[in-house]
Amino acid sequence: MFKSFNCLIILLTILLFSCQSKVDFFSKKPVDRIETHNEPAIPEEINGMILIPGGWFAMGSKQKADERPVHKVYVKSFYLDKYEVTVEEYRRFCVATGRRMPIQPFWNSDNHPVVNVSWYDARAYAKWACKRLPTEAEWEYAARAGGKNLSYPLKVERAYIKSYGNIADFSLFQKEYRRTVLNNYEDGFPYTSPVGYFPPNPFGIYDLEGNVLEWCADWYDSHYYSQSPAENPTGPAKGNYKVIRGGSWNRSGEYLRTTFRTWYPPQCTFNFLGFRCAMDVEVVQQQKKSSPYLTDLN
Numbered sequence: 001m002f003k004s005f006n007c008l009i010i011l012l013t014i015l016l017f018s019c020q021s022k023v024d025f026f027s028k029k030p031v032d033r034i035e036t037h038n039e040p041a042i043p044e045e046i047n048g049m050i051l052i053p054g055g056w057f058a059m060g061s062k063q064k065a066d067e068r069p070v071h072k073v074y075v076k077s078f079y080l081d082k083y084e085v086t087v088e089e090y091r092r093f094c095v096a097t098g099r100r101m102p103i104q105p106f107w108n109s110d111n112h113p114v115v116n117v118s119w120y121d122a123r124a125y126a127k128w129a130c131k132r133l134p135t136e137a138e139w140e141y142a143a144r145a146g147g148k149n150l151s152y153p154l155k156v157e158r159a160y161i162k163s164y165g166n167i168a169d170f171s172l173f174q175k176e177y178r179r180t181v182l183n184n185y186e187d188g189f190p191y192t193s194p195v196g197y198f199p200p201n202p203f204g205i206y207d208l209e210g211n212v213l214e215w216c217a218d219w220y221d222s223h224y225y226s227q228s229p230a231e232n233p234t235g236p237a238k239g240n241y242k243v244i245r246g247g248s249w250n251r252s253g254e255y256l257r258t259t260f261r262t263w264y265p266p267q268c269t270f271n272f273l274g275f276r277c278a279m280d281v282e283v284v285q286q287q288k289k290s291s292p293y294l295t296d297l298n
Contacts, residue, residue, distance in 0.1 A: 057147020165210030
């Protein structure tokens with residue numbers, strides 16, 4: 001009798017606990033559930049631009065006075081054009097804005113990088129395309145694939161030769177014998193080449209080591225590295241020259257270095273100087289919020 005009574009008590013306790021659990025399950029919100037509202041996913045590539053994931057890197061080198069000191073810099077994530085802006089793309093901008101198309105050399109076709117554009121021209125195009133010019137720090141960070149110790153050339157195999165990109169080579173020497181060129185190298189193009197013809201860097205960006213030099217957003221200062229802020233530096237507030245980065249079809253030797261800095265007055269134009277654009281991640285997020293199915297930012 002006593003054992004039966006104990007069993008009855010235990011059974012009633014189990015039933016009561018089970019009912020209470022069901023009430024709690026249906027009437028109470030689990031305390032470990034957190035409501036989240038995710039931002040739209042950031043695409044790795046959009047409209048010909050590659051997402052460059054941000055991070056710290058050692059900017060500069062000991063090779064040249066204006067590349068010193070080597071200093072730690074943080075670059076936030078941003079988008080960068082996969083290719084240099086082409087003649088065709090720039091012509092569309094000129095038609096849309098009523099701007100005069102700069103005269104292109106006879107060897108520059110629609111799928112080649114546009115040249116003979118000033119820094120002001122490049123900035124105007126970037127603004128029209130809802131983009132901007134990359135900062136010098138962003139450019140070097142991307143060229144070095146996130147700050148890796150990369151120097152030109154990339155030395156990747158293409159068509160049974162070691163490709164250094166489109167730089168000053170034997171084909172240029174045949175046209176202009178006074179040029180200093182890389183010995184025992186032939187890239188097949190004495191002047192510019194179609195964008196993306198040579199292999200990309202590890203981030204998937206093309207022609208950083210050659211084809212044409214590229215305008216950056218920053219003013220140039222040979223001593224800027226000694227006073228540069230650690231995070232997202234944008235260059236001096238003012239100056240007389242704009243930073244130029246990269247390699248080009250008419251350069252070889254010491255220019256084949258990811259850290260090499262060049263500068264020109266912003267009004268200058270040359271047949272070896274072009275540009276590519278950058279874009280902030282926040283701009284892409286905002287664009288995707290306003291149009292979730294957006295695939296073309298222009």
